[in-house]
Amino acid sequence: MSKRRAYIRSVGRFLPERRLTNTDLERMVDTNDEWILTRTGICERRILDPGLGNSFMSVRAARECLERAGVSAKEVETIIVATVTPDRLFPATACVIQRELGAKNAWGFDLNAGCCGFLFAISTATQMIESGRSGKVLVIGSDVMSTIIDYADRNTCILFGDAAGAALLDVCPEPDHGILDFVLHTDGCGEDLLHMKAGGSRRPPSLETVENKEHYVSQEGPAVFKVAVTEMANVAARILERNGLTGSDVSLFVPHQANLRIIDAAARRMGIDNGRVVKNIMKFGNTTAATLPLCLYEAAVEKNYDIKPGDYVVMAAFGAGFTWGSALMRWWE
Numbered sequence: 304m305s306k307r308r309a310y311i312r313s314v315g316r317f318l319p320e321r322r323l324t325n326t327d328l329e330r331m332v333d334t335n336d337e338w339i340l341t342r343t344g345i346c347e348r349r350i351l352d353p354g355l356g357n358s359f360m361s362v363r364a365a366r367e368c369l370e371r372a373g374v375s376a377k378e379v380e381t382i383i384v385a386t387v388t389p390d391r392l393f394p395a396t397a398c399v400i401q402r403e404l405g406a407k408n409a410w411g412f413d414l415n416a417g418c419c420g421f422l423f424a425i426s427t428a429t430q431m432i433e434s435g436r437s438g439k440v441l442v443i444g445s446d447v448m449s450t451i452i453d454y455a456d457r458n459t460c461i462l463f464g465d466a467a468g469a470a471l472l473d474v475c476p477e478p479d480h481g482i483l484d485f486v487l488h489t490d491g492c493g494e495d496l497l498h499m500k501a502g503g504s505r506r507p508p509s510l511e512t513v514e515n516k517e518h519y520v521s522q523e524g525p526a527v528f529k530v531a532v533t534e535m536a537n538v539a540a541r542i543l544e545r546n547g548l549t550g551s552d553v554s555l556f557v558p559h560q561a562n563l564r565i566i567d568a569a570a571r572r573m574g575i576d577n578g579r580v581v582k583n584i585m586k587f588g589n590t591t592a593a594t595l596p597l598c599l600y601e602a603a604v605e606k607n608y609d610i611k612p613g614d615y616v617v618m619a620a621f622g623a624g625f626t627w628g629s630a631l632m633r634w635w636e
C-alpha cells in the first residue's frame with residue numbers, strides 16, 4: 304500500500320492596494336532607485352492601511368484559497384498561521400481567522416519561524432496529514448511588515464512589504480505525488496543579527512523602548528546575507544542530493560524572496576536556469592512568511608511558469624532565528 308501523503312490542493316493570496324515605490328522611498332530616506340534595484344532587486348512593495356492587521360489579509364487570502372478548492376470553511380480541521388506580525392501577542396491570530404472564516408470544526412495556532420514560517424508550517428501540516436491526525440489543513444503565511452519597520456532606517460525600510468498567502472493541504476489523491484520531503488534547520492546563534500529588540504518578556508514595552516525605536520526590525524544586513532546566501536543554496540542542493548535528483552530534474556524552484564542576489568546564488572548552486580525560478584521580489588519585496596505562498600500563486604493560478612502535474616518543485620527559505628530549510632514536492636494540478 305502506498306504511503307498517505309499531503310499535497311497543496313489550492314492557494315489564495317491577498318495583496319494590499321497601496322504601493323510603496325523606490326521613488327517614494329527616495330523622498331523618505333537617503334537612498335535611490337539604482338541602489339535598491341542593484342543590491343536587492345526590489346522595485347515596489349505593498350503596504351496595508353493602518354489599523355487593519357494581519358487577520359484582515361489572512362482571512363481574504365484564506366477565502367480565495369478555499370473558494371478555489373470548492374471547500375467550505377467547515378471542512379477545515381486545522382489552521383496554522385505563520386507570522387512574525389500577529390494581530391496581537393495573544394490570542395493567536397489563528398483564533399481570529401477561525402472565527403472570521405466560520406471554520407467551526409477547526410483548531411489552530413500561530414507559528415513563528417521568521418521568513419521560514421510558511422515552510423515550517425507546511426512541514427507541520429504535512430506530518431499531521433501523513434499520520435492521519437488531520438484532514439484538511441489551512442496554512443497561512445501572512446505578515447504586516449510595515450507595522451514593525453522604521454521608515455527612517457534606510458537599511459531596512461527598502462526591503463519589506465505586506466501580504467498574505469494561503470494554502471489548503473489535503474490528502475494527496477495520486478500515489479507518490481504531493482509533498483515528499485523536507486530539510487529544516489534552526490540556529491539560535493543568529494538571534495542578535497536579525498530581531499526585534501523589545502516587546503517580548505525579556506524586554507517588555509516601556510516609554511524607553513519606544514523612544515529608542517526598539518519595536519522595529521533590526522538587521523545586520525551584510526552578516527545575514529553571508530549566512531543566507533550559503534545556507535539557502537546548501538539546503539536546496541541537499542534536498543536534491545538526498546532524493547537522488549539533480550537541478551535538471553527540477554521544473555520549478557520556489558525560493559524565499561529576500562534578495563535577488565541570494566535567489567540567483569541558490570539557483571546557480573542547484574544548476575537551475577532563470578526561467579525555472581520564481582521571482583516576484585521586484586513587485587512585492589520581502590513579505591516574510593508570505594513570500595512562498597505568493598510564489599506558488601504565480602505558478603498555480605497565474606500560470607506564469609511552465610509546469611505540469613507530477614513535475615518536481617523545490618522550495619527553500621532562510622530567515623530570522625536563524626531558520627532555514629527546503630521542501631521537495633511533485634506538482635499537484
Ligand code: UT7
Pocket residue numbers: 333334335338339342343418457458461523524525526527528531560561562565589621622623
Ligand atoms: O529575509 C530574512 C533574511 N534576510 C536576508 O536574507 C537579508 C540579507 N541581507 C541583504 O539582503 C543585504 O545585506 C542588504 C540588501 C540588506 C544590504 O545590501 P549590502 O550589499 O549588504 O549593503 P551594505 O549593507 O553592505 O551597504 C553597502 C553600502 C553602505 O555604504 P558604505 O558604508 O559602503 O559607504 C551602506 O551605508 O550601501 C549603503 N546603504 C545604502 N545606500 C543607499 C545601505 N542601505 C542603503 C540604501 N540606499 N537603502
